[in-house]
Amino acid sequence: MRSQIACAHCRRSKVKCVNTGTDSVCKDCHSKNRQCTYPEAGSSSTRRESIVDRTGEAPRTKKRRAAPNTLPQYPTKKLLTPAPADSASDPTTLTPQIWNELCDIFQQHYATDLPFLHPPTFRNEVQQLSLLFRLSFLALTARFHSSLVARHGGNPYKAAEFYAEAARKLVATEGVTGTRTLPYVQALLMLGLHEWGSLRGKDAWQYLGMAIRNAQQMRLHSEPHLEDQALHPKKSSRPRDRHRTVSSSKKQEFIEKEKERRTFWSCFIMDRYLSFNHYQTQMIHLHEVHVQLPCSDRAFIFGHEVDTMMLGESQEEARSRFRNQNWERRAEERRFREQSGIPPWKECEFLKLRLKLEQVQSTLPPDLKLTSDNTNAHIADKTSRHYALMHIVHLLCAVALFREYMAYFPVNEERPNGPIDEPTFPANKYPLPYPRYWIDQARECFLGARNIIDLLTACQVGNVLVETPFSAFANWQATTCGIYASFFPKMDVNSSMSTKWSYKHPDGSVSPLDASGFEAYKRTVEMTKHMTSHGLLMAEFWGK
Numbered sequence: 001m002r003s004q005i006a007c008a009h010c011r012r013s014k015v016k017c018v019n020t021g022t023d024s025v026c027k028d029c030h031s032k033n034r035q036c037t038y039p040e041a042g043s044s045s046t047r048r049e050s051i052v053d054r055t056g057e058a059p060r061t062k063k064r065r066a067a068p069n070t071l072p073q074y075p076t077k078k079l080l081t082p083a084p085a086d087s088a089s090d091p092t093t094l095t096p097q098i099w100n101e102l103c104d105i106f107q108q109h110y111a112t113d114l115p116f117l118h119p120p121t122f123r124n125e126v127q128q129l130s131l132l133f134r135l136s137f138l139a140l141t142a143r144f145h146s147s148l149v150a151r152h153g154g155n156p157y158k159a160a161e162f163y164a165e166a167a168r169k170l171v172a173t174e175g176v177t178g179t180r181t182l183p184y185v186q187a188l189l190m191l192g193l194h195e196w197g198s199l200r201g202k203d204a205w206q207y208l209g210m211a212i213r214n215a216q217q218m219r220l221h222s223e224p225h226l227e228d229q230a231l232h233p234k235k236s237s238r239p240r241d242r243h244r245t246v247s248s249s250k251k252q253e254f255i256e257k258e259k260e261r262r263t264f265w266s267c268f269i270m271d272r273y274l275s276f277n278h279y280q281t282q283m284i285h286l287h288e289v290h291v292q293l294p295c296s297d298r299a300f301i302f303g304h305e306v307d308t309m310m311l312g313e314s315q316e317e318a319r320s321r322f323r324n325q326n327w328e329r330r331a332e333e334r335r336f337r338e339q340s341g342i343p344p345w346k347e348c349e350f351l352k353l354r355l356k357l358e359q360v361q362s363t364l365p366p367d368l369k370l371t372s373d374n375t376n377a378h379i380a381d382k383t384s385r386h387y388a389l390m391h392i393v394h395l396l397c398a399v400a401l402f403r404e405y406m407a408y409f410p411v412n413e414e415r416p417n418g419p420i421d422e423p424t425f426p427a428n429k430y431p432l433p434y435p436r437y438w439i440d441q442a443r444e445c446f447l448g449a450r451n452i453i454d455l456l457t458a459c460q461v462g463n464v465l466v467e468t469p470f471s472a473f474a475n476w477q478a479t480t481c482g483i484y485a486s487f488f489p490k491m492d493v494n495s496s497m498s499t500k501w502s503y504k505h506p507d508g509s510v511s512p513l514d515a516s517g518f519e520a521y522k523r524t525v526e527m528t529k530h531m532t533s534h535g536l537l538m539a540e541f542w543g544k
Contacts, residue, residue: 156535
């Protein structure tokens with residue numbers, strides 16, 4: 001029989017000890033004729049001690065498992081950042097009040113570029129919207145909401161990226177098959193805008209392409225009655241620009257149709273935003289578009305059925321026409337330098353673009369022209385969002401156009417005299433149309449940069465600043481003009497972006513010191529910091 005107590009030798013050898021008690025000799029010791037001893041009762045001999053006896057080495061200290069922590073456990077970062085899918089659906093995390101605040105944030109910053117959101121419907125049905133839509137929406141708006149930013153260590157970019165990463169995974173899971181729904185297209189547009197602002201232009205281009213292809217499959221780019229009119233110009237069409245009294249069901253039908261139109265025009269705007277690269281060509285062509293322009297925001301919100309004109313057809317729609325025409329001009333600007341050797345005052349692409357910009361500017365109604373009074377009026381009327389971005393597009397086009405013929409490194413130049421690197425236009429070979437031609441060109445460039453930052457500053461003071469990748473890009477362009485003017489102030493003849501130093505004239509009069517231009521340049525830097533503080537990675541990259 002096996003005893004409950006093994007002898008010392010059997011214990012060290014880890015073999016079965018067969019004995020009849022502690023006062024007997026076990027079977028193994030008896031067969032090998034050796035002394036058989038047993039440990040004393042209550043002995044604390046351990047397996048590690050037997051190893052010491054056998055090898056003569058010091059035993060290893062056995063690590064003890066830590067005792068369970070009885071202290072209260074506080075929330076960790078992982079608990080503060082739940083799974084994106086859960087947080088986008090959890091009413092305790094995103095309460096109706098927070099969704100309302102996020103809707104206001106979207107309307108302030110993104111409703112001009114992405115005008116498809118119908119606020120009353122969104123506020124009432126947000127929980128019924130697809131998860132991908134909500135995640136993409138949060139990727140844009142979370143960076144501006146203090147409570148959501150606080151849940152991610154106070155980092156606005158991490159808050160936005162948290163939801164964007166979940167949206168990317170959802171897009172990868174769903175793919176592009178069986179997803180031709182309006183919210184899916186809208187979600188891709190929002191995710192693409194986030195990617196563009198996060199310096200992932202190629203990813204933004206991919207999401208935009210998916211959105212446009214789905215929109216085209218849904219025929220959002222064409223309305224049957226407008227397409228018929230384009231094919232048969234003499235065919236009569238229903239009257240336009242008129243409000244009609246409609247029933248409640250008709251109002252809802254109009255709102256849904258207007259969502260489709262605005263989703264298409266959002267695709268159009270994003271297509272122009274991302275088609276500046278030579279390898280990222282435009283995917284939407286105007287001759288294929290048979291969709292009326294969006295109605296006014298008020299008509300959209302209240303469901304007033306309105307027939308608007310198509311692109312460029314009426315002065316009442318000048319705001320939309322103006323922005324879209326400018327994008328057409330901006331997309332063409334990258335091609336005009338290919339006509340090297342032709343002076344800009346001759347028949348060339350530069351002159352054509354300049355005349356087109358002047359024509360668009362001259363057709364604006366008085367209340368849409370860029371003046372300080374109009375800017376303040378639109379801010380007070382809460383219509384500054386469209387007004388500001390419309391003029392930023394025009395000013396950015398002007399800056400990009402006029403700076404092309406400015407000297408690259410005018411160290412020894414006393415005033416603007418055109419380019420000093422090839423192609424050049426010496427006066428003896430290319431007579432100027434008038435003596436101050438190059439000076440006026442430079443003045444228009446720096447004045448455009450000054451107007452950009454003045455407009456952005458006015459919106460910031462009025463708490464209506466639109467912080468999108470495009471507004472950050474425009475501010476960066478103004479900053480580069482300010483840097484150039486700081487190093488070469490003689491090129492900035494009106495001191496729009498540089499300091500005008502005190503100067504004593506030959507007649508004894510003294511021009512006072514004017515630092516307003518340099519202060520404007522400093523405001524562009526501060527504007528970059530402001531946008532960076534809200535997690536706009538594009539602004540942070542340029543700020544470096």
